[in-house]
Structures are given as structure tokens and as C-alpha cells.
Amino acid sequence: MGPGPSDVAPSVLSAMAQPLVGHLDPSFINMMEEIKGMLRKVFLTENEMTFPISGTGSAGMEFCFANLVEPGDEVVIGINGVFGTRMAEVAKRCGAIVTKVETDWGRIIEPQAVAETLSSVKNPKLVAIVHAETSTGALTPVEEISKLVHDAGALLLIDTVTSLGGCPVRIDEWNVDAVYSGTQKCLSCPPGLSPVSLSARAMEKIKSRKDSVQSWYLDVNLLANYWGDGARVYHHTAPISMNYALHESLRLILEEGLENRWDRHKSNHLRLRAGLDELGLVLTAQEGHRLWQLNAVGVPEGADEAGIRTTLLNEHGIEIGPGLGPLQGKVWRVGLMGHSSSPENVDRFLSALKSLL
Numbered sequence: 001m002g003p004g005p006s007d008v009a010p011s012v013l014s015a016m017a018q019p020l021v022g023h024l025d026p027s028f029i030n031m032m033e034e035i036k037g038m039l040r041k042v043f044l045t046e047n048e049m050t051f052p053i054s055g056t057g058s059a060g061m062e063f064c065f066a067n068l069v070e071p072g073d074e075v076v077i078g079i080n081g082v083f084g085t086r087m088a089e090v091a092k093r094c095g096a097i098v099t100k101v102e103t104d105w106g107r108i109i110e111p112q113a114v115a116e117t118l119s120s121v122k123n124p125k126l127v128a129i130v131h132a133e134t135s136t137g138a139l140t141p142v143e144e145i146s147k148l149v150h151d152a153g154a155l156l157l158i159d160t161v162t163s164l165g166g167c168p169v170r171i172d173e174w175n176v177d178a179v180y181s182g183t184q185k186c187l188s189c190p191p192g193l194s195p196v197s198l199s200a201r202a203m204e205k206i207k208s209r210k211d212s213v214q215s216w217y218l219d220v221n222l223l224a225n226y227w228g229d230g231a232r233v234y235h236h237t238a239p240i241s242m243n244y245a246l247h248e249s250l251r252l253i254l255e256e257g258l259e260n261r262w263d264r265h266k267s268n269h270l271r272l273r274a275g276l277d278e279l280g281l282v283l284t285a286q287e288g289h290r291l292w293q294l295n296a297v298g299v300p301e302g303a304d305e306a307g308i309r310t311t312l313l314n315e316h317g318i319e320i321g322p323g324l325g326p327l328q329g330k331v332w333r334v335g336l337m338g339h340s341s342s343p344e345n346v347d348r349f350l351s352a353l354k355s356l357l
């Protein structure tokens with residue numbers, strides 16, 4: 001019940017234990033096609049370029065910036081926690097001129113702040129926003145921001161590492177150009193792959209680059225020769241067992257139904273919230289924009305933040321996460337992600353926490 005990795009369904013673990021086949025084996029190629037199809041359904045997109053990067057969520061982040069940023073490009077990045085900060089660092093390393101839209105940790109990136117920043121940037125090429133900030137528990141709505149970004153002639157990139165599979169993510173409806181996620185949160189698959197999707201507009205920007213993409217491993221043009229629809233060409237040896245796991249976890253999501261899954265995350269969040277209310281505890285992220293899958297709980301005055309976390313783990317077998325950055329020592333981060341989001345887990349956690357407080 002920490003900020004990830006979440007628990008994994010037994011059938012996902014069994015899938016990983018299946019015998020290996022080659023990365024160009026016809027049965028594996030068939031599975032790659034199914035993974036791409038299921039990812040499109042989970043991202044709610046028709047984007048052709050939708051596939052998993054071999055690497056964790058941060059690899060998906062690097063993939064998006066490495067492909068979309070050319071040295072000297074002006075890039076606007078929303079920063080309201082750890083992962084916006086990381087995006088700014090990655091964009092800088094790709095040669096971007098970064099302008100930050102900063103706000104207090106726990107609050108969302110407001111459209112108005114993005115509009116003001118965009119009006120002060122000469123030729124913005126890309127705007128990047130963390131949809132679900134795992135470090136604070138805040139969910140930034142992106143629809144209004146998307147309109148502002150496109151009116152300014154830029155592309156929109158969003159981080160859905162924590163949101164995908166746990167709350168609505170509608171890539172085509174929201175007009176998002178580039179998105180990355182991770183397997184280890186609400187997809188309930190071990191860490192190791194990063195699903196990504198690029199719009200036709202994003203692909204045009206990449207095709208019109210003056211120089212080749214700085215990263216060989218993450219160059220979408222090369223990856224497309226392996227993950228695309230044409231004849232498969234070896235690029236790197238795909239992590240076969242991880243793809244088995246992702247295939248099974250996506251199958252489980254679609255079997256449950258995307259909306260049913262979102263509803264489950266919401267109802268377990270509300271159950272947690274009601275129990276915390278009874279204990280006199282509060283969620284610290286901005287009211288009205290709290291994540292269902294990651295709950296930042298304010299540590300009450302006088303409580304031993306680290307001691308309670310350690311006892312929860314050692315005596316109750318429950319892992320929760322600490323606060324990061326300015327929230328260190330001030331919050332506990334309680335994950336209700338994917339397979340871990342259940343009423344039983346909520347009740348067990350609340351009862352253990354109550355006894356310790």
C-alpha cells in the first residue's frame with residue numbers, strides 16, 4: 001500500500017513464469033500486436049505509435065523528451081512535486097530551454113498559470129504536465145491546459161505513471177500529443193516497462209527534426225522498425241517475461257472494464273477517507289483534486305511518522321510510503337493502486353493505524 005510497486009495478480013506472476021520464446025518468434029510478435037491493441041484501449045487512443053518502452057516509467061519520460069525536444073527548443077514544464085522536477089531535468093539534458101510553472105507541492109497546476117507562462121515564452125514547442133503527482137497525491141486536470149497549449153502552437157506531453165488504470169485518462173478526447181506511463185502502479189504489473197503513445201502531430205514534429213534523436217536506444221524511428229506494423233527488425237532484445245506480464249495485466253484490466261476499475265479506485269478512496277475522518281486525520285492534497293490511488297495523509301501532531309511506518313511494516317505486513325521533499329515527515333503516502341485497491345486492504349490499514357495511534 002505504498003506509492004508503487006503495487007500488488008500483482010497471481011495470474012500476472014504466473015505469466016512471467018512461462019517459458020521464453022525469441023523476441024522475433026511469431027507467437028511473440030502476435031503478443032506484441034495484442035499488447036499494442038490493449039494499450040490503445042487503456043489509453044483511450046487510436047494513436048498508431050502506442051507500445052511499451054523497455055524500462056521503467058523514467059525511461060518513458062526520457063523517450064518522450066529525447067524524441068520531441070531539439071536543442072534550443074522552448075519547453076514549459078509544470079512543477080508541483082518530484083516528477084515535474086525530474087521532467088525539467090530530463091528536458092534540460094535534451095537541450096531544451098525550460099520555463100517552469102511552479103506551485104506549492106500538493107496543489108495542481110492551474111490553467112491560468114500555464115496561460116500566463118505561455119504568453120511570456122516566444123515560441124513554445126512543448127508543454128509537459130504530470131497528470132497524477134505521486135509525491136503529493138494531486139491530480140491536475142489537463143483538458144483546459146490542452147486547449148491553451150494547442151492555441152499557443154505547442155504540443156502537450158503528460159505523465160500518467162500513476163493515473164493510467166486508476167482514474168480516467170482520455171488521450172484522444174483530451175488531445176494529448178505524447179504520454180508515458182509505468183507498469184508498476186495501477187496497471188498492477190511489476191516495474192520494468194513504460195507504455196507510451198505519440199499522436200500523429202508528435203510524429204510529424206519528430207520527422208521534421210534537423211538532427212537525429214540524441215538517444216539511440218529511445219529513438220522512436222528505430223523502435224518503430226521493431227514495434228511497428230511492418231516487417232520486424234531487431235532493435236534490442238525485448239524483455240520477454242515483462243511483456244508476458246503486461247499482456248496479462250492489460251487483459252485483466254479490460255476484463256474488469258476500465259470504468260469499473262476507475263469506480264473501484266474511487267470507492268476504496270472514499271472508504272479510506274471516511275475512516276481517516278473518524279480518526280481525525282486529513283488528506284493534504286488540494287481539495288477537489290485528490291487522487292483516488294495515492295492518498296497523502298497528514299501526520300498528526302506528536303505522532304512518530306517513521307516509527308509508525310516501520311511498525312506497520314514489521315508487525316502488520318503493511319507498507320506505506322513517506323513524504324518526499326518539503327512533505328518529508330509531514331505525510332504518509334497510502335497507495336490504493338490496481339490489485340491493491342480493495343476494501344479489505346483499506347480496513348486492515350485503518351485498523352492497524354488506529355491501534356498504533
Ligand SMILES: Cc1ncc(COP(=O)(O)O)c(C=O)c1O
Binds near residue numbers: 182
Ligand atoms: C508520476 C511519476 N512519474 C514518473 C515516475 C518514474 O517511474 P519509475 O520509478 O518507474 O522510473 C514515477 C515513479 O514513481 C511517478 O510516480
